[in-house]
Amino acid sequence: MRKAELEHVLVQLPIAVCIIDEARTIVFANAAFSGGLTLRQADLTGRLLDDVFPQQIRFLKRKINSVFALKNPSFSYWQQRPHVFPMSSSRPITGDESEMYQNVQFIPLLDSADEVSHLCMVISDVTAEASYFLQQSELKAALEEEHQQLQKLHAELKQAQQQMLQSEKMASIGQLAAGVAHEINNPVGFVRSNLETMQDYTAKLINVMDRQQKIIQKQAEPRFIALLSDLYERLGVAYIQSDLPDLIKESLEGTERVRSIVKSLRDFATYDDEGWVALDLAAVIRSALALLENEIKYKAKVQLELPEQNALIWAKAASIRQLLFNVILNALQAMQPMGLLQIRCTLQQDSIELIIQDNGCGMDNETLSRIFDPFFTTKAVGQGTGLGLAEVYNIVQEHEATMQVDSEPGTGTRFRFCFKAYRG
Known part of the structure; x- marks a missing residue:
């Protein structure tokens, strides 16, 4: 095929084509390439690629140099670099013009001595496919x-x-x-x-x-x-x-x-018919520990963390005391002598969190799933009624609080309670 015929074919192609020499001078650009550019140029032939595309040249130089050096084609996929050249695309689905998503092929053109004399860039419009993929x-x-x-x-x-x-x-x-x-x-x-x-x-x-x-x-x-x-x-x-x-x-x-x-x-x-009051949870914790001092002193070391300001909840004092007694006594019974009992009360934005954690024997998942069942106990006969944690469950429900229990055999057990903070 003669050169004139080849140029005629390239000009008529609906795919954008641009050919440059080793100095990156544009020697040919078909109508699809020139007409598709969003920056309008009268004639691109004879102009340096660096001048026409100053923002893209850094990326283009890497691709072009590798083709001239290695004599192998290179490829730019739209997912890696969606818009190499500033071109618009008419999307066949909506008809709206948008920035073109492009696949760009960098093809080496060899002379009679099998050396790369020129490079052909072929730009494919894949906007529809890319849009569908996105x-x-x-x-x-x-x-x-x-x-x-x-x-x-x-x-x-x-x-x-x-x-x-x-x-x-x-x-x-x-x-x-x-x-x-x-x-x-x-x-x-x-x-x-x-x-x-x-x-x-x-x-x-x-x-x-x-x-x-x-x-x-x-x-x-x-x-x-x-x-x-x-x-x-x-x-x-x-x-x-x-x-x-x-x-x-x-x-x-x-x-x-x-x-x-x-x-x-x-x-x-049934619980006491005592009235509901604004109760300082931190104060009740201190009171409970004082009452249980004789039970605790030979059994565990207590690590206590309480807020300096009042931790007010709307509650029944006797019920909250009973909750603390039941959980703390359970923790003491689960630990070896001089275990560690951690009690932490913290103020959240709209709630008060109470954590009671021991380093005792812990529980497996089957035991953990039954601890709130009435009369269920792992203690020896005569040492427990199995009602303590069932009572705790009822108290939590009555106070519209939440409770989470985490335990692992040999590691210990953690009770986490979350009460609504009282704002008056």
Whole structure:
């Protein structure tokens, strides 16, 4: 093909073409190239590329120099550099003119000695494809964000459902607990009354027997005394006299424990009718630690962090004290002697955060999922009723607070409470 024919073809091509020599002088630019430029030029032939595109020349020089040096084509993809040349594009979808997204090919042109004498730049308009890709990317990002929001919403709904089920369970158990407490309290009351009467009777009978034995020793015949002593020995009367008061005492202690359990059931079922007050949570924490000092001093070191100003919440004082007692005592029982108990109260913008953390034995996930169930306990028989944390749950719900429990076996447990700050 003759040079004139080749130039005629290049001029007619709808793709922008520009040819430069090694000095970066433009030797040819077809109509698609010249006409597409947003900076209007009468004639580009004979002008330096550096002068025509001063803002783009730094990037162009790197590409051009590599082609002349390596004799290999180079390529600029629109995602790496969307707009190499200042050209406008007519988008076929909307018809609106916009800045052209371009793919640019840098092609070496060889002379008869197989040396690169010129370089041809071919600019392809990929605005439609790029716009479609960008729209798809934006849509994907929007869908991803929506998916994350749905996941978050699903998690919140699941948590709300669990809280609702727990609340319903607490309400049912509370009604049952109130009934059970009432039914147990009556028989325990008269059993304890009878035991106290028996304790008094036993003391009197033992006293009578002691005096009777002294009288017999002085007045009776030796043969009668021997027969009576033999009878006492065979029946173990001396052991009965020493053991009977202890048996009655232990029975009374047992009834006292039953009464304590009944009281816990009542507290679990219904709280005090005391009024709601603006309560300084930091002051209640100090008070609780003072009351529990004897429990704490041989069991743990306390690391306390409280705000200098009042940490006011709208609350029932007795309920908050009970919450603190239950969680702190649980922490003490979970730790080896002289463990670390950390209590931190901090003021947030609209809330007050309370963290109670121990370095005790911790809990696995199965145990953690059941700690608020009434009567569930990991303590030895007789050491816990399993109502303490169920009570804590009810108190948190009553005060419209939130609670989060984190635990890991061998590491410890952290209770995090968040109460609404009282503004007056």
